[in-house]
Structure formats: structure tokens, C-alpha cells
Amino acid sequence: MIINDDKLPDLPPPPSTVGVIGWLRTNLFSSWLNSLLTVIVGYLLVINLVPLIDWAFLTSDWIGETREDCTSGGACWVFISVRLDQFIYGFYPEELYWRINTMYVIGVILITALIIESTPKKPLIAAFTLIIFPIIAFYLLYGGAFGLEVVETHKWGGLTLTLVLACVGIVASLPFGVLLALGRRSEMPIVRSLCTAFIEVWRGVPLISVLFMASVMLPLFVSGETHMDKLVRALIGITMFQSAYMAEVIRGGLQAIPKGQYEAAMALGLNYWKSMGLIILPQALKLMIPGIVNTFIALFKDTSLVLIIGLFDLLAIVQAALSDPKWLGYSVEGYVFVAFVFWVFCFGMSRYSQGLEKKLHTGHGAR
Amino acid sequence: MSTETMGVSDEVKIELKDVNKWYGEFHVLKDINLTVKKGERIVICGPSGSGKSTMIRCLNRLEEHQAGQILVSNTELTNDLKNIETIRREVGMVFQHFNLFPHLTVLENCCLAPIWVRKTPRKEAEATAMKYLERVKIPDQAFKYPGQLSGGQQQRVAIARSLCMNPEVMLFDEPTSALDPEMIKEVLDVMIELAQEGMTMLCVTHEMGFAKTVANRVIFMDGGQIIEENDPHEFFDNPQSERTKLFLSQILAH
Numbered sequence: 001m002i003i004n005d006d007k008l009p010d011l012p013p014p015p016s017t018v019g020v021i022g023w024l025r026t027n028l029f030s031s032w033l034n035s036l037l038t039v040i041v042g043y044l045l046v047i048n049l050v051p052l053i054d055w056a057f058l059t060s061d062w063i064g065e066t067r068e069d070c071t072s073g074g075a076c077w078v079f080i081s082v083r084l085d086q087f088i089y090g091f092y093p094e095e096l097y098w099r100i101n102t103m104y105v106i107g108v109i110l111i112t113a114l115i116i117e118s119t120p121k122k123p124l125i126a127a128f129t130l131i132i133f134p135i136i137a138f139y140l141l142y143g144g145a146f147g148l149e150v151v152e153t154h155k156w157g158g159l160t161l162t163l164v165l166a167c168v169g170i171v172a173s174l175p176f177g178v179l180l181a182l183g184r185r186s187e188m189p190i191v192r193s194l195c196t197a198f199i200e201v202w203r204g205v206p207l208i209s210v211l212f213m214a215s216v217m218l219p220l221f222v223s224g225e226t227h228m229d230k231l232v233r234a235l236i237g238i239t240m241f242q243s244a245y246m247a248e249v250i251r252g253g254l255q256a257i258p259k260g261q262y263e264a265a266m267a268l269g270l271n272y273w274k275s276m277g278l279i280i281l282p283q284a285l286k287l288m289i290p291g292i293v294n295t296f297i298a299l300f301k302d303t304s305l306v307l308i309i310g311l312f313d314l315l316a317i318v319q320a321a322l323s324d325p326k327w328l329g330y331s332v333e334g335y336v337f338v339a340f341v342f343w344v345f346c347f348g349m350s351r352y353s354q355g356l357e358k359k360l361h362t363g364h365g366a367r
Numbered sequence: 368m369s370t371e372t373m374g375v376s377d378e379v380k381i382e383l384k385d386v387n388k389w390y391g392e393f394h395v396l397k398d399i400n401l402t403v404k405k406g407e408r409i410v411i412c413g414p415s416g417s418g419k420s421t422m423i424r425c426l427n428r429l430e431e432h433q434a435g436q437i438l439v440s441n442t443e444l445t446n447d448l449k450n451i452e453t454i455r456r457e458v459g460m461v462f463q464h465f466n467l468f469p470h471l472t473v474l475e476n477c478c479l480a481p482i483w484v485r486k487t488p489r490k491e492a493e494a495t496a497m498k499y500l501e502r503v504k505i506p507d508q509a510f511k512y513p514g515q516l517s518g519g520q521q522q523r524v525a526i527a528r529s530l531c532m533n534p535e536v537m538l539f540d541e542p543t544s545a546l547d548p549e550m551i552k553e554v555l556d557v558m559i560e561l562a563q564e565g566m567t568m569l570c571v572t573h574e575m576g577f578a579k580t581v582a583n584r585v586i587f588m589d590g591g592q593i594i595e596e597n598d599p600h601e602f603f604d605n606p607q608s609e610r611t612k613l614f615l616s617q618i619l620a621h
């Protein structure tokens with residue numbers, strides 16, 4: 001028999017498992033194969049990254065007015081900085097830039113408020129962001145009321161246009177997607193087949209042809225008098241297309257909710273919309289955050305396809321600038337800049353969704 | 368007054384007349400006739416697949432019957448959504464797997480239906496919920512999430528959640544069969560208390576001790592039929608049909 005009544009003291013872990021050395025040892029040099037891979041990957045990183053950093057930062061030119069100011073042989077960011085206004089505001093009249101800036105400031109304040117953990121009255125701010133802010137943004141951008149002069153949409157462009165396309169697509173496709181997903185699971189045969197048909201048709205067509213049809217064919221169907229704005233047509237096309245994708249993501253989430261949840265809700269006397277809104281969707285949406293954000297990111301990048309119907313989003317406007325004879329030969333800088341801007345937004349969305357997921361998981365325990 | 372008639376009034380709460388139901392070709396419920404009076408406690412037992420769950424799920428229209436009549440508090444269950452909503456408000460249900468809402472706290476689980484269905488003010492709903500959580504002996508868990516509770520605690524929350532709607536009838540579908548043995552008693556105790564307060568109850572269970580303590584009648588189902596219906600002492604001590612005898616010998620052999 002063994003009896004051990006002495007309480008053993010808490011010892012620190014052996015030094016080889018903690019700290020920088022420990023981390024290196026466990027993660028990079030845990031076996032000879034791993035060590036070899038570490039060395040090879042390290043070598044590849046160095047021979048590729050060093051010239052890249054050199055090109056982008058060390059030997060690059062940032063200040064100047066013309067291409068003559070780019071002398072050091074690296075990246076010529078002068079091209080971007082000279083054209084930056086155009087890349088952001090498109091062909092918007094320069095004296096009205098303040099309207100776009102105001103919109104950006106309000107937007108950034110709202111989004112920051114939503115991201116910061118401790119903001120009070122979050123649901124109210126969220127409702128404001130989703131319902132009131134789009135109206136404000138519309139009047140700021142388009143004008144036509146409150147003494148603001150109208151700026152036709154063909155003058156919109158650049159990052160502003162990209163953000164308009166993406167935000168409208170995102171905000172509109174979520175509710176449509178929810179409705180389509182619910183419809184596809186409905187017990188009413190007509191609703192179900194209509195929703196299924198809608199989803200399958202839009203999902204089966206490439207976005208580029210949707211945009212093409214929206215710009216070329218829609219005017220043929222809509223009677224001659226009513227002129228529909230090209231941007232509006234693109235927005236309708238993008239929203240329809242994304243709603244179909246969103247619907248399938250949401251349907252997947254709905255399917256993961258056990259039948260018992262529907263039954264418990266019904267047994268308590270909650271009707272269909274209340275069960276969905278209070279019980280099913282809150283649980284399903286939480287499961288679907290990664291899928292939904294994935295769709296948002298795809299949508300954000302897909303907005304650049306509008307260049308084929310003659311809208312000048314960020315990519316299109318940079319491309320146009322590249323063909324300026326004064327700046328021929330700086331396409332690498334142009335595309336790197338576009339890629340970087342897209343990356344910043346998409347990465348931001350991705351991080352936000354991870355934070356949201358973590359937050360929603362606290363306090364729920366196992367199940 | 369014997370236990371069988373204690374607290375039972377003449378008012379009919381539930382009436383099933385020649386109820387039949389099919390799943391596709393499969394005839395699950397065959398000519399079910401049953402009358403339950405206010406304050407009665409009915410225990411339903413029978414082998415797996417005999418249609419017990421299906422029958423009590425028909426009573427709040429979680430399942431639809433295809434022939435016959437079901438009346439709950441004199442309201443007939445038809446396709447009329449108004450009737451269904453009225454009946455669901457009057458009839459509470461407790462499930463085998465609790466079916467608590469995992470994204471809401473215990474208190475929110477309890478307040479949800481009173482607030483959204485009965486339009487009770489939140490303050491009042493919370494006070495009622497706390498009262499019932501005290502009755503099932505877990506007021507201290509009110510702000511936890513269901514995932515943080517044991518099975519027995521979850522089932523007691525589920526009972527409290529139903530009671531918050533102030534139902535006239537409570538349906539239980541094997542409320543203890545997903546629980547570990549040491550938790551069964553805490554749930555049964557709550558149910559016994561409820562029965563003693565005069566709640567009309569229909570309970571699918573194989574807990575024979577519970578049946579003997581509180582039931583006015585025990586119903587034995589097999590193959591979609593009610594085979595035998597008797598008071599608990601007669602039912603256990605002197606079963607009439609062969610199938611009942613076989614069933615009892617099987618569950619008592621455990």
C-alpha cells in the first residue's frame with residue numbers, strides 16, 4: 001500500500017519548453033525533418049522577401065509630382081499619391097469631396113462604435129447603421145435634397161463606388177437571403193418551388209453574365225420611357241446574385257438547428273415568425289458567421305467585375321490611370337495598390353467575424 | 368376520497384374521439400378514444416414504437432391527425448391556426464431531451480413565451496419566472512445558460528418554462544428517460560408536487576413508482592392502440608390483457 005500525504009510543491013516547467021527557445025524548439029526544430037523544412041522555408045522567404053521589401057519600401061519613391069521624380073529604381077508610389085483623389089472619389093466634382101468625406105466619417109464612427117466592446121445601446125446603433133445611415137449616405141452622395149446638388153452616378157467611381165457596391169450588396173443580400181432560405185424550407189409548395197427555382201437560377205449563372213444582362217438586356221424589357229440608372233441595375237444584379245448564395249449559406253445553418261428547438265418553440269405557442277426570429281435564426285446566424293463573412297468577402301472582391309459594364313470601381317479606375325501616357329509602365333504599382341486596398345477591407349471583415357464568433361461563444365458552455 | 372378521484376372535477380379538458388393517424392402508409396394511431404377531466408393525471412406506457420409520443424404530440428398539434436376529433440378545453444384542433452395557437456397557449460409540454468434554448472439564459476428561457484405570446488410586461492414575467500424557478504428549486508441558476516446545467520436541472524428548467532405560461536394541461540414525453548439515475552428523482556419530485564397541486568397531466572413514462580403515486584389512470588398502448596386502461600393498482604397488480612402482462616414482466620425484470 002502507498003500513502004502519500006505530503007503535498008508536492010508546484011515547480012516551474014523545464015526551461016526548454018518555455019520562452020523563445022522553447023517555442024522555437026517545439027514549433028520549428030522538433031525533429032530533423034522539421035529543422036530541415038524550417039531552414040528551406042526560411043531561405044526561400046529571405047531570397048523573396050528581401051527584394052520585395054527593398055522594392056516596396058527601401059528604394060521606393062513616395063514624394064513628387066511626375067514620373068521624373070521616381071529615380072531610385074524601386075516602386076514609384078508617386079503614381080498612386082498623385083492620382084489618389086481620383087482613386088478614392090472617382091470623377092466626383094472636387095468641390096463636393098466634402099460630401100463623400102462626411103459620409104466616410106459618419107460610417108467610420110458608426111462602425112468603430114459597433115466594434116468597441118463597451119459601447120452602450122449597441123442594438124440602437126446597429127439599427128441606425130443599417131437603416132438610417134444608408135439614407136444619409138444616399139443623399140450625401142447623390143444629393144437632390146436639402147439643397148445638395150445632384151451628382152449623377154456616372155461621376156461616381158473609385159474606392160467610393162467599390163464601397164457603395166459592396167455595402168449595398170451586403171446589407172441587401174442578408175435579408176433577402178434569409179427570406180429565400182426560409183422559403184426554400186417552407187411547407188407551402190408554391191413558395192418552396194419559387195424560392196428553389198430563384199436560388200438555382202441565380203447560382204448557376206456567372207456574376208459577369210448577370211452584370212452583362214443587367215446592363216444590356218434589362219433595358220430591353222423595361223418599357224422605353226423609364227430610364228434605369230446603370231449603377232442601380234448593377235446593384236440589383238449583384239444583390240440578386242448574392243442573395244442566392246447567402247440563402248444557401250443560411251439554409252445550411254438552419255439545417256444544423258435540431259428539430260427539438262422548433263418543437264419547443266411551437267409548443268410554447270410562438271408562431272412561425274416569432275420562432276424563427278427569436279429561437280432559430282439567432283442560433284443559426286451564430287453558426288453561419290464564417291459562411292456569411294466568406295460570402296461577404298467574395299462579394300467585396302466580385303464588385304470589381306462591374307468594370308465590364310463601364311462602371312469605374314477602384315480596379316477599373318486604376319487601370320484607366322495606367323493607360324495615361326504620362327504614367328505608362330507603372331502597372332505593378334497600380335495593381336499592388338489595388339490588391340492591398342482590397343486585402344485591407346477583406347482582412348478587416350475576417351478579423352471582425354472572428355472576434356464576433358468568440359464573443360458569441362462565451363457563456364454558452366457545452367452543448 | 369381515494370387517490371384516484373382526488374381533485375378531479377367533471378369538466379372535460381381533453382377529448383379524443385376515434386383518432387387515427389398515418390405516417391404515409393404506416394397506421395400509427397388506431398381509433399384512439401380518451402377523455403381526460405380537469406385535474407386528472409394519466410400515465411401512458413407501452414413498448415417502443417407503440418405511438419405514445421405520437422398521441423400526446425397530436426394534442427398540441429406537433430403532429431397532425433388525419434381522422435377523428437381532438438378537443439382541448441372545448442376547442443377543436445383543426446387546420447385553423449387560431450385554434451392551434453389558443454390550444455398551445457393552454458397546453459405545456461416537456462420533452463425527453465429538454466429542448467431548452469441554448470442561446471438564452473435560464474431566466475430568458477422562462478420569460479420568452481410569456482412576453483412574446485401572452486404580452487406580459489417583462490418585469491412581471493421575470494417575477495413569475497423566478498417564482499417557478501423557486502418551485503423547481505433552482506432560482507440560483509437563473510442567469511446561467513442551459514449548457515452549464517446538469518440534465519436534471521435542465522429538465523426542471525424546462526418544466527418551469529412551461530409553467531410560466533400558466534397552462535391548464537401539462538404533457539410530459541418521457542421526461543426522465545434521458546437522465547442519469549441520480550437525477551431522475553429530483554425531476555419526479557417536481558412532477559409529483561405539480562400533480563398534488565391539481566395540474567391536469569398526461570405523462571408518457573415507464574417510472575412505475577411515479578404512476579402508482581400520482582396517476583388516476585394508467586393507459587397501456589401497443590401497435591397504435593389503447594390496449595388497456597385502468598387505475599394504477601389494478602393495472603399493476605391485476606393486468607388484464609396478455610400484452611400488458613408481457614410488457615409489465617419485461618419492464619419489471621429490469
Ligand SMILES: Nc1ncnc2c1ncn2[C@@H]1O[C@H](COP(=O)(O)OP(=O)(O)OP(=O)(O)O)[C@@H](O)[C@H]1O
Nearest residue numbers: 390393395413414415416417418419420421422541
Ligand atoms: N415522422 C415520422 N415519420 C414516419 N414514421 C414515424 C415518424 N415518427 C414516428 N414514426 C413511427 O411511428 C411509430 C410510433 O412512434 P412514436 O414515437 O409515437 O413511438 P413511442 O411509443 O413514443 O416510442 P418510444 O417509446 O420509442 O418513444 C414508430 O414506429 C415510429 O417509427
Ligand SMILES: [Mg+2]
Nearest residue numbers: 419420421541
Ligand atoms: Mg416516444
